[in-house]
Amino acid sequence: QLVENFYGSTCPNVEAIVRQVVATKLSQTFVTVPATLRLFFHDCFVEGCDASVLIASPNNDAEKDAPDNLSLAGDGFDTVIKAKQAVEAQCPGVVSCADILTIAARDVVVLAGGFPFVVELGRRDGLVSQASRVAGNLPEPNFDLNSLNAMFAKHNLSQLDMIALSGAHTIGFSHCNRFANRIYSFSSSSPVDPTLDSNYTQQLLLSCPQNVDPSIAINMDPVTPQTFDNTYFQNLVRGKGLFTSDQVLFTDPDSQPTVNDFARNPSVFNGAFVTAMRKLGRVDVKTGNQGEIRLDCTRFNS
Ligand code: HEM
Ligand SMILES: [Ca+2]
Numbered sequence: 001q002l003v004e005n006f007y008g009s010t011c012p013n014v015e016a017i018v019r020q021v022v023a024t025k026l027s028q029t030f031v032t033v034p035a036t037l038r039l040f041f042h043d044c045f046v047e048g049c050d051a052s053v054l055i056a057s058p059n060n061d062a063e064k065d066a067p068d069n070l071s072l073a074g075d076g077f078d079t080v081i082k083a084k085q086a087v088e089a090q091c092p093g094v095v096s097c098a099d100i101l102t103i104a105a106r107d108v109v110v111l112a113g114g115f116p117f118v119v120e121l122g123r124r125d126g127l128v129s130q131a132s133r134v135a136g137n138l139p140e141p142n143f144d145l146n147s148l149n150a151m152f153a154k155h156n157l158s159q160l161d162m163i164a165l166s167g168a169h170t171i172g173f174s175h176c177n178r179f180a181n182r183i184y185s186f187s188s189s190s191p192v193d194p195t196l197d198s199n200y201t202q203q204l205l206l207s208c209p210q211n212v213d214p215s216i217a218i219n220m221d222p223v224t225p226q227t228f229d230n231t232y233f234q235n236l237v238r239g240k241g242l243f244t245s246d247q248v249l250f251t252d253p254d255s256q257p258t259v260n261d262f263a264r265n266p267s268v269f270n271g272a273f274v275t276a277m278r279k280l281g282r283v284d285v286k287t288g289n290q291g292e293i294r295l296d297c298t299r300f301n302s
């Protein structure tokens with residue numbers, strides 16, 4: 001029930017307003033890009049794309065307080081909150097926070113060099129945001145192909161969509177503890193994951209020494225960390241996937257052909273990514289008179 005021009009008569013400038021805020025924020029910090037994109041994903045996989053992840057609770061029991069969401073960078077939240085304020089100034093009470101997050105997630109991809117695409121709009125903001133409802137709904141970096149497929153399939157996303165969306169790891173950062181097992185304690189016969197490229201392993205050992213400061217984060221794409229491109233897939237072919245869940249896309253024969261295809265053909269990746277992002281944006285959306293149009297993205301209206 002989402003449509004591309006949902007605010008055509010009620011807030012015709014919404015996309016321009018959001019883009020302006022996102023561009024300004026990006027000029028202040030690059031983290032705006034990965035933080036906003038990941039925020040969109042984490043929102044959609046819990047209660048659907050409904051801005052549930054943005055709610056702040058005085059008791060620290062909202063979705064954003066769940067362990068799986070604690071590493072969401074603040075700049076993503078800040079981007080949406082600022083964009084909402086700018087939109088409210090021109091079209092009060094009309095545009096949902098869920099739609100603003102969707103537009104902003106598209107904008108950061110495009111501003112980082114990704115392929116332009118049109119988003120569907122008309123989402124309403126959710127009325128539920130609970131930390132306790134997060135566990136088991138977001139993929140973990142040690143997942144294998146079957147677990148990844150199963151989790152995405154619950155939201156009508158195919159293996160092809162899942163692989164394309166994993167391409168989001170072409171930008172952004174990870175903390176060392178998310179992959180430390182691959183370089184220090186992989187198995188009894190080998191501390192290092194044998195699917196890891198040896199030069200890359202050395203690089204990771206240097207960036208993430210044992211007992212490293214837990215706040216240290218490293219680039220997930222060691223080659224073009226600030227460009228939204230298909231280099232992520234080229235890295236996988238070369239054994240430079242950061243997480244088990246990244247590298248498995250190449251090592252599993254079932255997904256390897258797609259990785260090779262995306263690595264060789266940027267336009268094939270771009271097309272698949274856009275299709276998958278639009279599908280991700282439809283996950284469990286509330287429309288019509290469901291939910292509400294939040295006035296402040298961090299609070300329910302009442
Ligand atoms: C396929 C399963 C996925 C797994 C297991 C996974 C896991 C992770 C992990 C562990 C991090 C590092 C967090 C940290 O230490 O700070 C991360 C970062 C990130 N993920 Fe994923 N992710 C997956 C899919 C996705 C999808 C579908 C998207 C978006 C479409 C996405 C976008 C990002 C971005 C942009 C970052 C960087 C965040 C930043 O720099 O602030 N990921 N992911
Ligand atoms: Ca949500």
Ligand SMILES: [Ca+2]
Nearest residue numbers: 170221224227
């Ligand atoms: Ca890149």
